[in-house]
Amino acid sequence: MERDTSQRRAIRRVFREIGRPLSPQEVLENGREHAPNLGIATVYRSVKGLMEEGWLVPVEVPGEPQRYELSGKDHHHHFSCKACGRIFDFDGCPSNLGGLVPPGFEMDDHEIYIYGRCAECAGVKV
Amino acid sequence: MERDTSQRRAIRRVFREIGRPLSPQEVLENGREHAPNLGIATVYRSVKGLMEEGWLVPVEVPGEPQRYELSGKDHHHHFSCKACGRIFDFDGCPSNLGGLVPPGFEMDDHEIYIYGRCAECAGVKV
DNA sequence: AGCTTAATGATAACGCATTTTCGCTTTGCG
DNA sequence: CGCAAAGCGAAAATGCGTTATCATTAAGCT
Numbered sequence: 145m146e147r148d149t150s151q152r153r154a155i156r157r158v159f160r161e162i163g164r165p166l167s168p169q170e171v172l173e174n175g176r177e178h179a180p181n182l183g184i185a186t187v188y189r190s191v192k193g194l195m196e197e198g199w200l201v202p203v204e205v206p207g208e209p210q211r212y213e214l215s216g217k218d219h220h221h222h223f224s225c226k227a228c229g230r231i232f233d234f235d236g237c238p239s240n241l242g243g244l245v246p247p248g249f250e251m252d253d254h255e256i257y258i259y260g261r262c263a264e265c266a267g268v269k270v
Numbered sequence: 271m272e273r274d275t276s277q278r279r280a281i282r283r284v285f286r287e288i289g290r291p292l293s294p295q296e297v298l299e300n301g302r303e304h305a306p307n308l309g310i311a312t313v314y315r316s317v318k319g320l321m322e323e324g325w326l327v328p329v330e331v332p333g334e335p336q337r338y339e340l341s342g343k344d345h346h347h348h349f350s351c352k353a354c355g356r357i358f359d360f361d362g363c364p365s366n367l368g369g370l371v372p373p374g375f376e377m378d379d380h381e382i383y384i385y386g387r388c389a390e391c392a393g394v395k396v
Numbered sequence: 397a398g399c400t401t402a403a404t405g406a407t408a409a410c411g412c413a414t415t416t417t418c419g420c421t422t423t424g425c426g
Numbered sequence: 427c428g429c430a431a432a433g434c435g436a437a438a439a440t441g442c443g444t445t446a447t448c449a450t451t452a453a454g455c456t
Contacts, residue, residue: 314415407448
């Protein structure tokens with residue numbers, strides 16, 4: 145991750161413009177619009193580098209391939225659209241989670257996933 | 271899934287006695303205490319059958335192999351112990367999740383994961 | 397512009413969970 | 427008890443996401 149290549153510019157641009165967590169495949173498909181012969185190996189290499197730089201953070205979704213999104217966002221969680229398969233961010237989270245933990249258990253962290261239809265897919269139902 | 275074999279009895283017993291979501295590997299290890307030469311293929315076959323019967327339900331945890339637990343439990347979510355890697359159930363969940371969803375999005379379902387240390391591992395810290 | 401070398405991309409290889417194969421074992425009906 | 431067929435286990439095969447290989451391309455310093 146030292147040289148500034150068109151592929152890496154395309155990959156960074158995709159994350160900046162799309163603004164939701166992306167899998168390597170999604171990065172590849174979207175990145176090819178700006179760097180036509182982008183390869184999957186380059187996507188993996190670049191994403192790994194951008195993670196090490198702290199520019200990206202990993203986003204894990206149950207039963208889905210690993211995704212990545214821009215780091216530095218406020219605390220948030222993820223919405224998974226059952227129709228299009230895309231993952232979206234949403235802000236805020238309940239404050240009373242600690243109270244759910246069984247006695248003796250210690251809570252460090254938490255994740256919330258909401259499943260349903262994104263605005264675009266819900267609108268299409270009409 | 272028609273004959274009642276010692277292997278299947280062992281597998282059902284493991285789920286009944288341990289009472290938390292188990293991966294096929296965990297089922298294998300625990301099941302071997304009751305059916306010593308149990309094989310992983312049998313675990314996968316039996317778990318698949320028990321799922322189709324509705325006796326087990328799948329539990330997906332981000333970045334972890336698939337787990338299964340007894341069906342019929344009340345609504346609950348899962349706690350992942352960072353120390354021992356085991357998954358536990360906990361009851362209850364916040365009621366105000368619907369309010370977090372962005373405008374136009376439709377919520378069908380949700381999952382909550384809490385990460386930390388289980389009672390056993392937290393106690394060991396002493 | 398020339399040159400060194402990091403970066404790329406096609407493809408092979410890998411890791412891991414899961415499924416299939418196949419010869420042997422066991423269930424359970426007759 | 428005898429026997430047909432379901433079930434078993436070890437190991438090979440599969441699927442899929444990710445990583446390594448290696449010949450070629452292209453940054454970017456001089």
